[in-house]
Amino acid sequence: MVARKLLGCYLAHIEEKQTTVGRIVETEAYLSDDPAAHGFVGKTKRNAVLFGPVGHAYVYFIYGMHFCFNVASGKEGSGEGVLVRALEPLEGIAVMERRRGTRDLINLCNGPGKLAQALGITRALDGVPVFDDKSPLQIWSADTFAAASPIRPAQIARTTRIGVAKAQELELRFHLKGNRFVSR
DNA sequence: GTACTGATTTTCT
DNA sequence: GAAAATCAGTACC
Numbered sequence: 001m002v003a004r005k006l007l008g009c010y011l012a013h014i015e016e017k018q019t020t021v022g023r024i025v026e027t028e029a030y031l032s033d034d035p036a037a038h039g040f041v042g043k044t045k046r047n048a049v050l051f052g053p054v055g056h057a058y059v060y061f062i063y064g065m066h067f068c069f070n071v072a073s074g075k076e077g078s079g080e081g082v083l084v085r086a087l088e089p090l091e092g093i094a095v096m097e098r099r100r101g102t103r104d105l106i107n108l109c110n111g112p113g114k115l116a117q118a119l120g121i122t123r124a125l126d127g128v129p130v131f132d133d134k135s136p137l138q139i140w141s142a143d144t145f146a147a148a149s150p151i152r153p154a155q156i157a158r159t160t161r162i163g164v165a166k167a168q169e170l171e172l173r174f175h176l177k178g179n180r181f182v183s184r
Numbered sequence: 185g186t187a188c189t190g191a192t193t194t195t196c197t
Numbered sequence: 198g199a200a201a202a203t204c205a206g207t208a209c210c
Contacts, residue, residue: 028202036202046195064192066203083202113203123194164202 002054002073003029003082003174007156010140011087011130013119018095020119022087022109024139026175026182028161030070032078036166039079049127050079057137059116059126066113069121071130071139085162085173087115088181095120111183 004027012021030037038047038060049058050072058070058081074080087109089096096108096118109115116122121137130139157177160169162184175182 030202038202041196044196060202061194062201063203064194064201068202070202085202111203161202165200166202 001029002071003027003172004156006071006082006084006139007174007176010090011084011115011119012091012138012140013121013125014136014138015120018092020092020095021090022115022119023090024084024086025088025179026084026086026173028083028085028174029073029172030081030083031172032074032080034170034172036161036164037079037081039081043079047079050074050081051077052127055129055131055139057125057128057130059121059123061123062113067116067121067123068112069116069119083112084115085112086110086175086182087118088179089118106180110181 006024006027009024010021011024032039034040039050043051046060049056052072053076054072056072058072059067061067068083070081070083073082089105089108097103100108100118108118125137128135128137130137155177157175158171159173160171161173
């Protein structure tokens with residue numbers, strides 16, 4: 001499951017002068033047969049990226065003020081994605097503090113809208129390949145850093161999703177157990 | 185500490 | 198025209 005694999009990976013937004021990096025500590029999966037998934041209703045202009053190849057960023061605007069960041073996780077044409085809900089800030093923290101308007105480390109990235117704001121993610125980054133080292137937005141595999149911060153299956157907790165109107169009691173949310181940086 | 189409400193705009197019906 | 202995968206602020210224990 002891609003949602004689980006992404007836990008512990010590193011998300012980086014690379015810009016000219018300010019690069020921001022965080023570790024992914026919380027994700028949610030949205031599968032093709034799930035009414036809550038954006039891809040469920042079929043391909044539209046907004047969610048076209050979800051129907052593309054794996055590893056492309058899907059960024060969308062919600063509630064008039066927030067962005068959410070996803071990664072296409074299914075095969076081409078499947079419309080599946082993984083929502084990244086929370087990060088642990090690692091680099092460019094001063095930049096994040098400025099963008100978020102707070103100095104509280106825990107409040108920088110502990111929510112979908114917050115992490116997008118902290119990393120400066122907007123629709124301009126919609127559709128970029130995150131596994132391409134020339135991309136402005138990248139995800140680095142946790143395996144590369146495994147020695148430094150091992151993540152064992154036991155550390156991964158599974159719960160129901162959060163804030164989804166078309167609620168289904170499916171346990172498709174994953175986060176690192178006991179990590180202070182998850183949204184709750 | 186928890187609970188409720190308003191903000192604000194893109195997207196689809 | 199209504200809904201939406203949210204957040205921050207206010208009110209009240």
